[in-house]
Amino acid sequence: MAIDYSGQPLLKVENLKQHFKVSNTYTVKAVEGVSFEIYPGETYGLVGESGSGKSTIGRSVIRLYDPTSGSITFDGTDITKKLTRADKKKLRTEMQMIFQDPMSSLNPRKKVEDIIGEGLDIHHTYENRAQRDRLIKDILAKVGLAPEHASRYPHQFSGGQRQRVGIARALIMNPKLIIADECISALDVSIQAQVVNLMKDIQQETGAAYLFIAHDLSMVKYISDRIGVLHLGHLLETGTTEEIFSNPIHPYTKSLLSAIPEPNPIVEKNRVAESYDYKTSGIDYNQGFNHHVGGSHYVKCTDQEFAKWA
Amino acid sequence: MADVILNVKNLDISFKTSAGMVHAIRGIDFDLERGETVAIVGESGSGKSVTMKAAMGILAKNAVVNSGTIDFTYKNQEGVYGSVNILDKDKKWLRNHINGKRISMVFQDPMTSLDPTMNIGKQLVEGMLLHTNMTKEEARAKAIRLLKEVGIEDAEKRMRQYPHQLSGGMRQRVVIAIALSCDPDLLICDEPTTALDVTIQAKIIELIKRVQKERGISVIYITHDLGVVAKVADYVNVMYAGKIVEKGLVDEVFYDPRHPYTWGLLSAMPDLDTDDDRLYTIPGSPPNLLQEVKGDAFAPRNQFALEIDDKEEPPMFQLTKNHFAATWLLDERAPKVEMPKELRERLDRMKREAEKYGN
Ligand SMILES: Nc1ncnc2c1ncn2[C@@H]1O[C@H](COP(=O)(O)OP(=O)(O)OP(=O)(O)O)[C@@H](O)[C@H]1O
Ligand SMILES: Nc1ncnc2c1ncn2[C@@H]1O[C@H](COP(=O)(O)OP(=O)(O)OP(=O)(O)O)[C@@H](O)[C@H]1O
Ligand SMILES: [Mg+2]
Ligand SMILES: [Mg+2]
Numbered sequence: 001m002a003i004d005y006s007g008q009p010l011l012k013v014e015n016l017k018q019h020f021k022v023s024n025t026y027t028v029k030a031v032e033g034v035s036f037e038i039y040p041g042e043t044y045g046l047v048g049e050s051g052s053g054k055s056t057i058g059r060s061v062i063r064l065y066d067p068t069s070g071s072i073t074f075d076g077t078d079i080t081k082k083l084t085r086a087d088k089k090k091l092r093t094e095m096q097m098i099f100q101d102p103m104s105s106l107n108p109r110k111k112v113e114d115i116i117g118e119g120l121d122i123h124h125t126y127e128n129r130a131q132r133d134r135l136i137k138d139i140l141a142k143v144g145l146a147p148e149h150a151s152r153y154p155h156q157f158s159g160g161q162r163q164r165v166g167i168a169r170a171l172i173m174n175p176k177l178i179i180a181d182e183c184i185s186a187l188d189v190s191i192q193a194q195v196v197n198l199m200k201d202i203q204q205e206t207g208a209a210y211l212f213i214a215h216d217l218s219m220v221k222y223i224s225d226r227i228g229v230l231h232l233g234h235l236l237e238t239g240t241t242e243e244i245f246s247n248p249i250h251p252y253t254k255s256l257l258s259a260i261p262e263p264n265p266i267v268e269k270n271r272v273a274e275s276y277d278y279k280t281s282g283i284d285y286n287q288g289f290n291h292h293v294g295g296s297h298y299v300k301c302t303d304q305e306f307a308k309w310a
Numbered sequence: 311m312a313d314v315i316l317n318v319k320n321l322d323i324s325f326k327t328s329a330g331m332v333h334a335i336r337g338i339d340f341d342l343e344r345g346e347t348v349a350i351v352g353e354s355g356s357g358k359s360v361t362m363k364a365a366m367g368i369l370a371k372n373a374v375v376n377s378g379t380i381d382f383t384y385k386n387q388e389g390v391y392g393s394v395n396i397l398d399k400d401k402k403w404l405r406n407h408i409n410g411k412r413i414s415m416v417f418q419d420p421m422t423s424l425d426p427t428m429n430i431g432k433q434l435v436e437g438m439l440l441h442t443n444m445t446k447e448e449a450r451a452k453a454i455r456l457l458k459e460v461g462i463e464d465a466e467k468r469m470r471q472y473p474h475q476l477s478g479g480m481r482q483r484v485v486i487a488i489a490l491s492c493d494p495d496l497l498i499c500d501e502p503t504t505a506l507d508v509t510i511q512a513k514i515i516e517l518i519k520r521v522q523k524e525r526g527i528s529v530i531y532i533t534h535d536l537g538v539v540a541k542v543a544d545y546v547n548v549m550y551a552g553k554i555v556e557k558g559l560v561d562e563v564f565y566d567p568r569h570p571y572t573w574g575l576l577s578a579m580p581d582l583d584t585d586d587d588r589l590y591t592i593p594g595s596p597p598n599l600l601q602e603v604k605g606d607a608f609a610p611r612n613q614f615a616l617e618i619d620d621k622e623e624p625p626m627f628q629l630t631k632n633h634f635a636a637t638w639l640l641d642e643r644a645p646k647v648e649m650p651k652e653l654r655e656r657l658d659r660m661k662r663e664a665e666k667y668g669n
Contacts, residue, residue, distance in 0.1 A: 022475065026467050049507040050461075050479025100478040103419040144595060148329040155370065156327065159418040159501065160354025160534075182478065185504045186418065188534030190578040191354050193589035215479075215507035222589060260508060261537025263579050265560045266664035268541040275509070 003225060005296075008076065009037035010177055010209050011061065016070035018053070018060050030056040032233035032285070033070070038177070041203060043210040045224030045241070047217060047256065053233040054213045055100055058179040061211065062097045075176065093123055096170035098183040100213075102162040106154040112165050113150035116140070119173045139168045144194055160187045167195060174206055181213045196223050217260055221245060226296065229253045232278065234285040239297030249299045249309050251283075252276050314383060315496060315528050316342040316365065321378035323360060325370065330600045334360050336552035336607075338378075342496070342528050349531045349539040349560070351575065352549030353596055358532045359418060361549075362498050366415050367396045367404040384412050384495055411441040414489040415498040418532075420481040423488075424473040430484050431469030434491055441492040449491075456487040461513045479506045486514060490521060497521075500532045515542055536579050540564060545632070548572050551597050551607040558633030565661055568635040570612045573649045576656075606638065614639060614647045 018031035031053045038044045046054050060067050063079060071080045074095060077087055096119075099105035106115055113136050119125075126132040137147050143164040154162055163186045170178055180199070184192045196219060202208060214220050220227060221241055228238040229252065237250045248254045255276035261268055278285075288300040293310060301309065323335035335357045342348055350358050363369050365380050380396040396404065409415075417423045425433060434453035438444050444452065450469075457465035460483035473481055486502060497518070503511040515538070522529055531542060539546060539560060546563045548556040548571065556569040567573055574592035594611035597603050606612070609619035616638050627640035639647050648654065 020475065022467070022471060026464075028475075047507075050483070050510050051463075051477045055477060101419065101421050101481075104421040146595075146598060148327075148598075148600060151328050156325070156372070158355045158359060162419075164354075182504075186354075186501060186534075188351070188353050188575070189536065190575060190592045192534075193578050193591040196589060197591065217508075255509065256507070261511075261535070261541055262660070263536035263540050263564055263576060264660040264664060265540040265543075265564050266667050267660070268537065270667045271541075 003039050003042045005039055007039070009073075010040045010042075010075055011038040011211070012071075012073040013037070013057070013061065014071045014073075016057065016060060016072065017068040018056050018065060019068045029233055031060065034230070034233070034235045035070075036228055036235060036238060038209050038211060040176070040209055041207045042226070043203070043212050043224045045212045045214065045220040045227040046230060047214060047220055047227060048230030049215070049256075052230045054230055055181050057230075058097060058181050058211060058213055062095055062179055063091065089123070093119070093173055094176045095179070096173050096175040096177075097179040098166050098170045098181060100181040100183075102159075102166045102186070103154065106162065106165060108154055111151055111153060112157075115154070115165060116150075116169045116172055119169065123173075125173075135172060139172045142171070142198055143168045144191060160191060163187060164191075164195070171202060175208060177209050177211065179211045179213070182215070183212075184219060185214065185216060192219060199223065217256060229256065232285060234288070234300060236285070236288075236301075237297075237299045239293070240295065243293070243295055243297040247293070247297070249293055249297075250301065251281065251309070252278075313344050314341050315344050316383075316530075317379075317381040318361070318365070319379045319381075321361065321364060321380065322376040323357075323364060323369070323378075324374045324376060326372040326374065327600075331374075333599045333602065334552050335364070336603070338549075338552075338554055340547055340554065340557070342530065344495075344528055345522065345526045346545065347522070347529045347531065347543050348545045348547060349533060349543035350547045350549060351532075351534060351536065351539060353575075353592075354534075355596060356549040357552040358549055359500055362415065362500060362530065362532060365396060365498065366409055366413060367399060367401060368409075382408065382413065382496070384408075410437055410494075411492050412494055413496045413498065414492065414494040416482075416485050416489045416500060416502045418500040418504075420478070420485045421473065423485050424481060426473050429470050429472055430476070434469075434484070434488055437488055438491050452491060453487070456491060457484070459517050460484075460487050461510045479510065482506060483510070483514065486518075490517075493525060494527060496528050496530070498530045498532070501534070502531070503533070503535065503538060511538065518542075536564075536576065548575065551603065552599065553607065553636070555608065555637070556635040558630070558635075562630060562633040565657055565664075566633075567649065567657075568629060568633075568640060569608075569637045570614050570639070570649075571608045572635075573653055574611075577650065577653050606636075608637075616644060 014035050016031055016034045020028045048054055059065055061072055067080055116136050117132055120132055145164055167183055184195050212223055224241050226240050227244045229236050231252050237253045248257055287302050290298045290300055291306040292298055318338055318340050321335055321338040325332040325334055352358055375397055381393045382396055383393045385391050435449045438449040454465045462468055503514055543560045546560050547554045550571045556572045577590050592611055597607050605621050606619040606624050609615040618638050624636045624638045626634045626636045628634050638644055
């Protein structure tokens with residue numbers, strides 16, 4: 001499906017800041033002025049090291065947090081302002097999040113069928129019980145779980161099975177935007193592939209857009225149309241998957257790409273990964289601003305850095 | 311010193327569920343020697359976590375151990391080596407003598423092993439005070455050092471934070487720090503680096519390797535990340551539907567896999583050099599363990615399945631001193647079957663690359 005980049009973006013995040021005040025002397029600046037857009041039917045991959053602010057961006061977008069500053073527009077509605085009832089309902093059905101930590105996001109006292117059916121129940125999107133059960137069975141099958149799994153509780157699953165419950169819960173609502181936070185990282189490669197293929201199929205069918213948060217670049221490469229590279233709360237580089245993989249500009253992006261491990265024991269045991277240390281790099285992210293590399297490829301840096309790297 | 315620290319024999323476990331008995335572990339045998347690193351890989355639901363929970367004596371309440379022993383060998387307070395069968399001991403005894411102290415486990419879901427109401431500094435320090443002779447100050451200093459070593463910046467300040475104030479990967483690293491804090495003999499890591507980016511993953515792996523060298527501990531990695539396995543493991547066990555279907559030195563299993571399931575697993579690994587629109591997946595789904603499996607559990611998904619696969623379970627065929635695989639394809643009467651061409655080419659490519667390192 002071709003994505004129409006000339007139309008309205010489905011999600012527009014502008015200069016988002018999200019700070020957490022932990023104590024009087026310690027504030028974590030988790031997100032520091034991040035802007036990006038996602039178009040209908042598009043998959044935007046957000047990558048970056050642990051603690052760089054990926055989940056926080058996802059949680060801000062779905063409004064689990066009140067942003068410190070900046071604005072978020074979803075489907076034409078500014079969702080950073082006070083939400084009306086109708087806005088809230090729209091947000092809860094049309095935007096879904098698959099959480100990183102499946103165990104803590106699934107109610108341990110509920111059977112899986114009721115966890116998955118919760119959204120349907122709240123918004124009464126079925127005619128009768130039989131239809132509800134069918135919807136649940138269908139989605140279970142799609143994520144590779146068996147019908148008898150419906151009556152189990154979350155702790156009675158393996159880690160990967162539990163992660164698929166979270167995926168099923170989001171997909172069943174047919175949302176316009178799915179924020180998938182590390183949704184395949186606990187899965188083995190074959191099931192990762194199955195879920196990624198499934199997400200692609202659903203996108204073909206329904207035109208859903210994805211904000212795909214991950215640290216595994218090889219999977220991100222497969223699923224994403226465009227990629228954003230995040231470090232210490234700054235979006236350092238963004239572009240199409242092709243642009244980022246074939247022509248990475250920022251040294252941080254380069255270090256991320258250099259370190260992808262392969263299933264090759266002798267090579268891996270001899271490999272020394274390229275390292276990147278912000279503190280000694282001489283780079284100050286706060287001084288940088290977006291430079292256009294070409295196409296949809298941008299990198300955040302100073303003029304001197306841009307002249308040096310590009 | 312080639313002594314066995316963990317010996318699992320004929321382990322067989324079911325779970326009671328409302329739909330019936332789930333036969334999750336169907337006869338597992340393996341040994342782990344002191345100082346060794348073993349990786350367990352296999353499809354989601356194949357029984358990796360359950361096996362290791364059994365080794366820690368922390369199976370879920372609805373679990374039934376049908377048979378088997380798990381012998382753990384360690385030096386007791388008097389400095390004498392002895393073995394216990396973990397399955398014979400109750401949870402309380404294990405908590406006092408084994409868990410957290412001699413065997414520690416990094417769980418797949420970090421939130422399940424962290425207390426949401428306690429700051430992480432306290433959680434780290436408490437374990438050390440409980441299991442070692444350290445003073446409070448020593449424990450605190452070690453906690454900060456470990457947090458730095460797992461790559462957590464501002465470690466002193468982070469000590470006062472609660473689990474929900476940390477990112478997913480930071481929580482995972484805190485759990486790793488806790489597991490290392492009491493100097494265990496055996497470290498079991500269940501998907502320890504799944505939520506971590508490659509740079510931090512490399513850091514953690516280096517840390518574990520260093521501790522392993524210094525103290526000669528044994529490590530079991532459960533992971534689906536074959537790249538990580540390639541990096542860390544001496545041996546690999548490949549699990550399918552509650553059984554080990556192939557095992558051997560990591561080089562043997564990765565460069566010369568023999569079980570069709572291992573072929574599938576290696577083929578499904580995304581490759582940065584290939585540009586297919588769809589990823590390879592192993593067709594079909596794993597067997598329903600509510601019903602008893604007849605013959606080879608992988609047969610319905612195996613394009614190379616033989617007639618006998620539906621009737622009789624294959625034994626473990628020995629290929630080298632360490633390399634074994636349970637598939638009838640290795641029987642002398644079986645037709646000669648080669649692994650899929652794409653995989654062959656990929657392995658050849660890998661081997662050529664490996665040759666650059668003079669092996
Ligand atoms: N308490 C339980 N009750 C019922 N079934 C269970 C229970 N715990 C585990 N199982 C089942 O046992 C099988 C093995 O689970 P296990 O957690 O060992 O899988 P795994 O290999 O670790 O998979 P993953 O890679 O997804 O974590 C699965 O089919 C799972 O659903
Ligand atoms: N509720 C909170 N209170 C205080 N600090 C927080 C809170 N939530 C997140 N943070 C901090 O914000 C930073 C970014 O966290 P975030 O969870 O967004 O990272 P991430 O990129 O998702 O990392 P990971 O890959 O490890 O999941 C971290 O330093 C984290 O400690
Ligand atoms: Mg996260
Ligand atoms: Mg598991």
